[in-house]
Amino acid sequence: MPQRPVVVFDVNETLLDLDALRPTFDRIFDDPAALRLWFANLITYSEALTLSGVYVPFTDIGGAVLRMLAATRGITVSDADGAELTDRFAAMPPHPEVPAALRRLRGHGFRLFTLTDNTLEISGRQLERAGVIDVFERRFSVDETVRRHKPAPEAYRSVAAALEAEPGDICLIACHVWDTIGALAAGWQAALILREGNAPLDVGPQPNYIGQDLDAIADQLIARHAAPGPDRV
Numbered sequence: 001m002p003q004r005p006v007v008v009f010d011v012n013e014t015l016l017d018l019d020a021l022r023p024t025f026d027r028i029f030d031d032p033a034a035l036r037l038w039f040a041n042l043i044t045y046s047e048a049l050t051l052s053g054v055y056v057p058f059t060d061i062g063g064a065v066l067r068m069l070a071a072t073r074g075i076t077v078s079d080a081d082g083a084e085l086t087d088r089f090a091a092m093p094p095h096p097e098v099p100a101a102l103r104r105l106r107g108h109g110f111r112l113f114t115l116t117d118n119t120l121e122i123s124g125r126q127l128e129r130a131g132v133i134d135v136f137e138r139r140f141s142v143d144e145t146v147r148r149h150k151p152a153p154e155a156y157r158s159v160a161a162a163l164e165a166e167p168g169d170i171c172l173i174a175c176h177v178w179d180t181i182g183a184l185a186a187g188w189q190a191a192l193i194l195r196e197g198n199a200p201l202d203v204g205p206q207p208n209y210i211g212q213d214l215d216a217i218a219d220q221l222i223a224r225h226a227a228p229g230p231d232r233v
Contacts (some may be wrong), residue, residue: 004109004225005189006165008140010150010174011116011123013039013195015102015214016092016130024085028075036197041065043178046117046149055147058117059086090122094130095195101214102135108222115140115159115172117149138162151182160186171208173217177201191217 009015018039025035042058042065049056056064063082070077106112112135116123120141127133140162146154160167167187174180175198180190184205191209192200193216200210211217 002225003169005169005171005221006113006163007105007110007221008113008115008159008170008172008188009136010172010176010179011114011118011126012092013198014173014175014193015094015098015114015132016126017095018092019196020092021085021088024081024088028070028077028081029073034069038062038065038069041069043176047151047178050149050152055149057119057143058149059089059119059122062086062089090125091129092126094132095213097213097215099130099132101218102132105218105221106135110221110225112136113138113140113159113163115142115150115155117142119143151178151185153182153186156183156186156188160188171221173214180207181205191221193217 012018018035022035025038026032042062045065046058046061049061062085066082066085067077102112114123114127114136118141120139120143123139123141124133127136140159142149142155145158146152148154156167160170163170168189171189171191172180172183173191173193175193175195177192177198177200180192181204183190184207190207191211192207193214194210194212200206209217209220211220
């Protein structure tokens with residue numbers, strides 16, 4: 001049986017439902033595409049700043065991108081709008097299958113961690129409100145370590161070093177191809193969840209596992225790595 005990997009989760013959209021932000025974007029922009037455009041630009045500019053050697057906290061980038069997107073449409077975003085987005089971002093619910101799938105993985109002996117671009121304070125609020133913070137052995141944030149946003153290689157290397165694990169013994173689970181590319185380039189395994197608006201990219205390093213939701217990924221990991229026997233909760 002292959003060695004059971006340490007499992008590290010991306011948080012935003014992978015575990016938590018980004019559509020919880022939609023009422024804010026619908027109210028401000030009256031455009032169903034605005035939410036996904038904002039999030040795509042948030043990732044783009046977090047990576048651009050990182051490549052340029054500049055670190056800005058993820059939530060600050062999110063607010064700046066919101067104002068930038070509004071400015072391109074002649075819309076003024078108020079401080080209250082920004083605060084509403086921050087509050088919704090910190091309170092996103094888990095996708096329906098996530099709590100049980102996480103507990104099933106842990107019950108089969110997998111060690112679970114998170115790695116996020118958010119601060120630990122924000123990710124802690126998110127996971128506590130989602131009711132799943134207890135399943136994770138430890139949470140990692142680029143804000144606390146390398147201050148370089150994913151998929152910078154330092155983000156993944158810092159986790160491997162902290163866990164004293166070989167890169168190949170770690171598996172990232174994410175719903176973003178840019179994140180799985182970063183993990184695979186750092187020598188990790190990777191699993192891609194095909195959340196809405198996410199699909200495989202047929203160039204570059206490919207994920208070891210692909211599934212429609214976390215249940216599907218958990219099934220594959222358990223079948224490949226977990227010892228037989230009842231779940232341990």
